[in-house]
Amino acid sequence: MKIDLTGKTALVTGSTQGIGLAIAAGLAGSGARVVVNGRTPDRVEKAVAELRATGADASGLTADVASAAGVDRLVKELPAVDVLVNNLGIFGAVPAFEITDEQWSTMLEVNVLAATRLLRAYLPGMIERGWGRAIQIASDSAVVIPEEMIHYGVSKTALLSVSRGFAKAAAGTGVTVNSVIAGPTHTAGVEDFVYQLVDRTLPWDQAQREFMRTHRPQSLIQRLIEPEEIANMVVYLSSSFASATTGGALRVDGGYVDSILP
Numbered sequence: 001m002k003i004d005l006t007g008k009t010a011l012v013t014g015s016t017q018g019i020g021l022a023i024a025a026g027l028a029g030s031g032a033r034v035v036v037n038g039r040t041p042d043r044v045e046k047a048v049a050e051l052r053a054t055g056a057d058a059s060g061l062t063a064d065v066a067s068a069a070g071v072d073r074l075v076k077e078l079p080a081v082d083v084l085v086n087n088l089g090i091f092g093a094v095p096a097f098e099i100t101d102e103q104w105s106t107m108l109e110v111n112v113l114a115a116t117r118l119l120r121a122y123l124p125g126m127i128e129r130g131w132g133r134a135i136q137i138a139s140d141s142a143v144v145i146p147e148e149m150i151h152y153g154v155s156k157t158a159l160l161s162v163s164r165g166f167a168k169a170a171a172g173t174g175v176t177v178n179s180v181i182a183g184p185t186h187t188a189g190v191e192d193f194v195y196q197l198v199d200r201t202l203p204w205d206q207a208q209r210e211f212m213r214t215h216r217p218q219s220l221i222q223r224l225i226e227p228e229e230i231a232n233m234v235v236y237l238s239s240s241f242a243s244a245t246t247g248g249a250l251r252v253d254g255g256y257v258d259s260i261l262p
């Protein structure tokens, strides 16, 4: 299977680092023109430069897509895309009884409403042109609700519903809408987090295996997922090869969710 996204424009939200940047690199590596997004010009420029250094056709759009005004501005500057990846998502541990109304609202605004606004803005154009891909990055927390961040889990469950609903709205049009259930991933800050919990003298590979064995025993791969492994699924879903996959929630969770389906 040789994936060729030449001629396609892809927007990846929250892509100055981590999974978003890996997705942008993966899409660009398959020939797409990628648009990187983040809240500050310098971080967006740095990510764009990093991608261009690999030969990617990359540009950047600085916008806070968690606000209606930010989305409006972004859509004005980039009125049409062929591939929309709603990667932006925030998380943070708060004990169940201490999550405030404000924290609930922020979580839903950033993790659900931002993606919804962008789907509303870009899907009609894709439908009109008869081809398009929209992919939402969800989490294992959507189906295994973490006690220490219920609001995050709920936001990701809602994102699965948003995704399924918009797939129905695009039925029969050549446009597919899916979500990806990402599992525990090796992103910025994770190494510090791991070394807080295991012997600091262990080399990274052993440290992460010890962390997984002790703290994430449900994982079947018994290591953190690399961002590129999430990106691989997104690139496939963005391609013409995935034309019969829509309305789905595809797992790249290393077997973390103990279920045969979602």
Ligand SMILES: NC(=O)c1ccc[n+]([C@@H]2O[C@H](COP(=O)([O-])OP(=O)(O)OC[C@H]3O[C@@H](n4cnc5c(N)ncnc54)[C@H](OP(=O)(O)O)[C@@H]3O)[C@@H](O)[C@H]2O)c1
Pocket: 013, 014, 015, 016, 017, 018, 019, 020, 037, 038, 039, 040, 043, 044, 063, 064, 065, 066, 067, 087, 088, 089, 090, 091, 110, 137, 138, 139, 140, 182, 183, 184, 185, 186, 187, 188
């Ligand atoms: N990491 C994991 O283990 C894991 C597991 C499952 C699912 N996920 C999901 O995967 C996605 C990416 O996670 P990650 O860990 O790679 O994230 P991350 O490292 O925290 O990166 C977040 C990105 O979003 C950008 N951003 C934050 N707020 C923004 C806003 N309002 N508007 C535009 N951009 C914004 C940041 O850029 P600036 O700071 O430059 O604005 C950054 O590029 C999220 O949806 C997350 O829930 C992650």
